């Protein structure tokens with residue numbers, strides 16, 4: 001487990017990356033990532049299209065296994081991490097009601113086929129109220145607008161009550177009001193000392209709300225305090241690195257697969 005110095009105490013890291021390479025069919029998409037995320041961090045992950053942000057998040061939640069290296073979760077089970085995927089990754093033709101979809105956030109507690117009692121039903125209604133969607137319970141998810149769908153994804157994360165929350169482009173294609181409401185939820189999670197990672201493209205939003213940033217371009221360009229990371233120099237370097245990347249390259253010679261640590 002990695003450790004990180006915080007004030008005058010040595011704190012175990014919540015997430016540690018040890019020479020992690022992630023990819024698909026042996027073609028790496030994220031290279032040799034080393035670093036740590038402290039408990040309670042609010043970390044923006046930024047980079048051009050194809051930089052590997054979603055791949056990194058899929059690695060953290062165990063959907064993609066490292067080709068090499070290891071990700072350690074600070075003693076958490078991967079099911080204890082709340083994951084908000086990109087909206088495009090959700091099959092919205094699936095005939096499930098808003099109530100039932102949000103209720104899947106309770107599966108960790110109830111089991112997939114566990115019945116919902118009064119307390120669970122109230123929790124779902126409260127989560128829907130918190131994202132401003134009271135009254136939408138019976139609608140099927142396919143009938144929602146993009147912004148409404150994003151809100152119910154947040155409602156599901158709320159219900160999961162997780163100490164680590166991973167949000168993949170949570171504010172894409174939504175209006176200013178929805179974005180402000182959902183940023184408010186992220187700030188609330190931060191004040192509750194949860195560890196929050198979000199992949200983002202809006203640099204103004206990152207500068208305004210995220211103290212720490214990881215700039216990714218298949219490998220780390222910079223990682224640290226947001227103002228130090230988002231310099232024109234670093235952003236230009238990230239763009240050039242992504243443009244130059246060969247998507248068909250094999251994993252580096254000498255990299256031997258290592259099992260993922262939980």
Ligand SMILES: Nc1ncnc2c1ncn2[C@@H]1O[C@H](COP(=O)(O)OP(=O)(O)OP(=O)(O)O)[C@@H](O)[C@H]1O
Nearest residue numbers: 024029047048049050051052053054055056199247
């Ligand atoms: N399921 C997959 N199978 C094969 N290659 C993939 C898959 N998903 C992503 N890739 C490739 O991995 C690389 C990194 O993609 P990824 O989606 O992680 O980037 P990103 O930074 O999230 O991009 P964006 O900002 O466009 O969402 C890209 O070259 C992409 O084509």
